[in-house]
Amino acid sequence: MSTSHQARRNALKQIARETKAMTPTISASLPHLAPTVSHRFALETLPPLDPAKCPGFRLSPTTNGTPISVIDSDSFDAAIAMPSSVLSPLSNNPPTTTTDLEKSILSLLSKDAASPDNLTATAPRVAVLNMASEHNPGGGWMSGAAAQEEALCFRSTLAASLQGSGWYPIPDRSGLWTRDVVVFRSSMADGHALMVPELETGKLPVVSVVSVAGLRRPGVKTVTVGEGKRMVFAEERDRDMTKDKMRLCLRMSATQGHTMLVLGALGCGAFRNPPEEVADCWLEVLQEKEFEGGWFKHIWFAVFDRKNDGNFPIFKRCLDGKEIGVVSVGAGGE
Template identity: 55%
Template sequence: ASQDRRKALSTIAQETKALTPSVSASLDHLNTTLAISFSLDTLAPLSPTKCPGFALADAPDKLGTVIRVVDSDSFDAALSMPSTVLRVPAPDGISATADSSMAVLEALKSHARCPENLNPTTAPRVAVLNMASEKNPGGGWLGGSTAQEEALCYRSTLAASLNKAKFYPIAAHAGLYTRDVVVLREEMGKGHGLLDGIKEEGGEDVGAKRARLPVVSVVSVAGLRHPAVKGAGDIEAGEGSAGSETTKRKWDGKGKGKEKKTKVKKSQGPLIFANPSDRKLTKDKMRLCLRIAANQGHTMVVLGALGCGAFKNPPGEVVACWSEVLSESEFGGGWFAEIWFAVLDRRREGNFEIFETALDGKV
């Protein structure tokens, strides 16, 4: 069954790849193949003078950003975000048409203390975090893999902008920004059905249909790949401790070997990064996500459980890092109308509950 699913998804990937040039050509005011690389080392911290200054809905005299956690596909969250946050009629997301963006922009202006700081092009458009592979554009999407990056690529034109020769491997402090990403399909749970207007069929002008396709922006940042972890209460095993001792024999290639005894740690408590440098780098990656999104004028952002899937980062630590970064003064003052964390937990591994408990409703 797993092989069949991979084969089916690989077919979806090839179809998406084949359709992307045609769809992009119909929307010539967009550039779906363009991505820009940013580095935390050269991207200046956000300047408070450029902040839109969004006020809290339940405390209009206070500036800030409310965080929500949703058990959802990242693109589905992004498509529903403008209508949910701003209560404007855009239930299927913001398309590239001026009419679609204008209603959202006007609503944003009414919530911002400094509306002159809003970018008319990108402020109405949701920015989505792609939890990327630093090695391969789109991760394993062409082979039918099912992590978050692959899910985004199956559904959209994203992969066309991820240029392997130009950007990969993605450096530890770098991220990619794709301003124009057109959503082509429904999510996997709905069978990846093509949205209306993708196939060139008779009837209404295909260009008019494609102009109504949802458009988002994507920030691609890679989580750490299989970082060393330990229990928060790990102790070195010693004499009389609850730990144990193991014996390994190191062979010399001549059939002889020496016994080597090693102390074993007893793992206690939730998993955390074993190396403080990994925790620091994770927070730097999170700062980069937020800095790129705000720097490019986005006011609504969909983030995620960075590195908590195939890369096996400890969820409790990742959510704590997000909480700490979001509390930093650089990102305060109302840069974003809202921030959502899309934590799709189909396997019920507990990541959604961890994020919901720690972040949902936080200001």
């Protein structure tokens, strides 16, 4: 390991220790929230979504459905920006890059976006996918690892809801839901700066987190598609399992009343899942009948391409600008 890499890991270990030490104080100052509590759900015991309960978000005067955007962003930065961007009558377009988001985060916070003081239900609370380790709560965050799960834990109270939960190991078709995750540090790109005390605790962003593990290093193979080649799952059962995990993410979120989601490239980092296949699986699941009719106001895929490994352009080509679950309805309001 190079000296610079070790220094980086050591710095992240210190951030993790500080975040862990601060979490009890942050939690105690927000008694109406439960940042240390998570719940486990299993696909086989979570009923399919009931069409009669679908909120029916409009795409146009005559159609219901859900638009999808793909942005190059940290997941929490996307979640902080999402309510203002999606719910604003002046803009239907999300920021497209992390830089765009960073320019707007402080102004959003100053307007109390997604803060404990103005969120009383989960409907406006963005649900963020944590691409979790199935074995270790928070992954390797205390040892300075830096994948997506660790990035979420460095910034927030998330790890406290996972550690000591008794839910591990997470079974293949199960996931965890943490209703109250308080974000109190900036992103890694901004040096994990503390938002407090400059920002009152009651004004800190709060999101919900759905923790689901991608398959760990499944078998893959190369196939020819047209004039090119791509990696796919070697076993059809792994593709089927991945789609079940995606159904679980969506079903958990909708069942808990979330209408805005920040999803991601499930398993496409350290777990080495084939990104083209994962993007296709997301689109196939999102287009299933269960999710028709406008269950979600908007879905963003935050695919942070820090290593320039190609996941962002792959997901953007496959998913960005798509409208899913589209059904025709009579003209009129929601």
